[in-house]
Amino acid sequence: MTLIALGDAAVVLLLGKAIDRETAARVRATVRRLQAAPPEGMVECFGAFASVGVFYDPARIGSFAKFAAAVEATAGAPDAGAGGPKDLPTPVEIPVLYGGEAGPDLAALAAHTGLTEAQVIARHAAPDYLIHAIGFAPGFPYLGGLPAELAMPRRKVPRLRVAAGSVGIGGAQTGVYPFATPGGWNVIGRTPAVLFDPGRSPPARLAAGDSVRFRPVGEAEFARLAAEAGERRETAGPEAVPAGAGLEIVRAGQMTTVQDGGRFGWRGQGVAAGGACDAFALRVANALVGNVSGEAGLEWTLTGPELRFEAPALVALAGGDFGLPRGRPLAVGAGETLRLGPAVSGCRGYLAVAGGIPVADVLGGRGTALRGGFGGWAGRPLRRGDRLPLRPRAGRSAAWFVDPQIFPGYADEVTVRVLAGAEAAEFDRDWLDRMFRVTPQSDRTGLRLSGERLAGRASAELVSRPVAPGTIQVPPDGQPIVLLADAQTIGGYPQLAHVITVDLPLLAQLRPGDSVRFREVTLDEAHAVWLAQEESLGWLGQGVALQGFFRGDALTGRGRQP
Known part of the structure; x- marks a missing residue:
């Protein structure tokens, strides 16, 4: 058994190299052990062919060495190798x-x-x-x-x-x-x-x-x-919204969806965590209106929507610049319309509404799972004429703005920090000196890049194993793909590196034609900047609460992640 890092919020236990029934039984037994006695800070775990992915919250593990030791101890318990039934069930x-x-x-x-x-x-x-x-x-x-x-x-x-x-x-x-x-x-x-x-x-x-x-x-x-x-199949649509209590989509914009802090605990059934692609932006917007950080809001890409509020609301915008003030609470009156245009800068915009957007909770989340066609509003991007539910909460606009220094260094040419991946040694390190451009085929699943072809030295077919948002995969054409919020849970391409969590918002805001470079850091450095960002968001929530611009609870916790 070997433990390797999968970015800065997960590890992978390698339990073998073969695709066989004995290894599969060991994987299932290891998952059962970890779920029965989860190490402190573990969020979820699931199995692949010959490996187990274990996701954790860096703010709750104490130290990585302690967490890794606890995972190995649990996985290596005497009965962890015991398989399930020897005879296969009826096919x-x-x-x-x-x-x-x-x-x-x-x-x-x-x-x-x-x-x-x-x-x-x-x-x-x-x-x-x-x-x-x-x-x-x-x-x-x-x-x-x-x-x-x-x-x-x-x-x-x-x-x-x-x-x-x-x-x-x-x-x-x-x-x-x-x-x-x-x-x-x-x-x-x-x-x-x-x-x-x-x-x-x-x-x-x-x-x-x-x-x-x-x-x-x-x-x-x-x-x-x-x-x-x-x-x-279930064909029922979303519940009707009472008159005078909705948010009407006058113009949908591009790829406008309901997103939140993600859904956790379902990777074992192939369900990605999902949530906002620029999670930091949505968390800031939620903090500005007094919501918990994982509350559901709207996300759009390149072109913003036009929204009519049937009841008074307090809102905040964050992420890319779509022509309206960002980074402060804005009061919207009943019958008023917010018009967001094409992106002035950045790629994705976010809107939080005080009280959230209370669409149905599906598998522990309200965000739209586009691959599965569930969650959000009917499991799809919003359309003209859709009416979303609101929880009316009064508030007033603020003359102040959030200190811009709290935001990542959004730009059209960025350098993001990475941790070495499991197959990093198969590639020449000069890829860290190269620039890659974002292609139009990029989406919420992954940022597809183009540049000088990356040629790995190994030719053997890999056994698919866990991946995560931030994983940089290299398919046979040599053009890297950086996985984003809607990334699959298991992948079979070489894992060159992993973008650290704090820098994922920089990638979420890149547009086709923008460029990116990579710089390697250590896991300790990745955890340090993660914790520093969490501290900044905590201070933001407390500061906004003291302003009294909304009624309700201040920012507490990290949303839906347990």
């Missing part, structure tokens, strides 16, 4: 339509293996697969047991969109995409089965340790099963 049958539009890479896989397409289908559908982990996307099952002759490297350039239900092969692994999402696996078919439903308990249909068998079906049966699955 869960997954119907699959192979080839054609449903499986655009089937022909390429057949050519790669020297088999016919029919032989590939027969061999893929023959085994009972063991589910090693749920990750990458909500409900996504990582399966072991793929016949060796069907192994195929991941695509050199990941697709920007893989259809929901797609069955894919990446290296020696196979799995199913529950939702439409970017992905780099070779797609050979599609299933109509619903693998994740946030209204179901548990939301993921499959779990680590389950067994799966694929059953080939024709187009007619696929269509019938898809129609039946659609009828069973």
